[in-house]
Amino acid sequence: MEKNSTNNKPRKRIALDMDEVIADVTPKFLAYYEKDLGAPISKKDFSGKKIYQLPGAAHIRDYLHEPGFFADLPVMENSREVVQWLLGHYDIFVVSAAMEFRNSLADKRDWMQKHFPFIHWKNIVFCGDKSIVQADYMIDDHVKNLEKFNGKGLLYTASHNIAETRFARANNWLEVRAFFEKEMG
């Protein structure tokens, strides 16, 4: 474990998810929906679920397998700045359950290099089941990942998790920052 440069206490570790946490998948999903189903849709139309759980939209999940899908996702607002701030206090491992999607792996590696070059490749993990991950905190939009996690979970709000009440929640990256300011006391 790395030492904190200022006070010699061991630094705690954060496991940070990619999709719907630092990488915004929603605009692309909305565009595919409109193109394929012929009608525009907004985020509130799939509140409580994934967009591909809507009638006629199941095929949208297949786009995740296409080369390039993850290459040009926009960065979630304020996430770069808050992650840079967090790096002054915590070790951060970006952990993405990418293994199902063979073609996503290189795209995700490139995306990290492009948008978060201050995260070393040593601190990137692509896995299938996040129960393998050892960390003190996990920031994730999937309840299934937080349920199996031994440390403190922070649920990042996404359409599919809005009804969940068991975890601390952040609706945006300024709330992520506020959560960790409180943790540090």
Place this chain on the structure above:
Amino acid sequence: MEKNSTNNKPRKRIALDMDEVIADVTPKFLAYYEKDLGAPISKKDFSGKKIYQLPGAAHIRDYLHEPGFFADLPVMENSREVVQWLLGHYDIFVVSAAMEFRNSLADKRDWMQKHFPFIHWKNIVFCGDKSIVQADYMIDDHVKNLEKFNGKGLLYTASHNIAETRFARANNWLEVRAFFEKEMG
């Protein structure tokens, strides 16, 4: 944690390395050495080190970045059979420190699917630093990975680790099997 089907005890988890443990990199390295330096070489010529630490051979490590390098590596003798046997007793996560090599990611995913299809993609992890991994056992040829590991390490013999004495060692996959037979008592 999964339950063992026969006796309901929680199954212990093994983190299993790829290169030089289940995937044999050496034949390809030997071929590159001969092609580029004009003279054949054998494994004992780089005993105690990596082949690319030999004079004039530093560039051989660069081949690891090329697409396809990891795609056609031979399977280490007896590893398929022993891994299948281990799966009857343990949860296995294949954990490869592949993140440095952007082009290796899809090749390694495909290689696993081709040669170890009985390992689910949920149980594959590509990372940089293995200290993120939570497991009971780690089978690895790199001392640096075993040093940071909290569980029991089993060092798989490779040219670069032959002088190491701090860890239990397996010289081949039949010795891996014998090690775990002993662990199970």
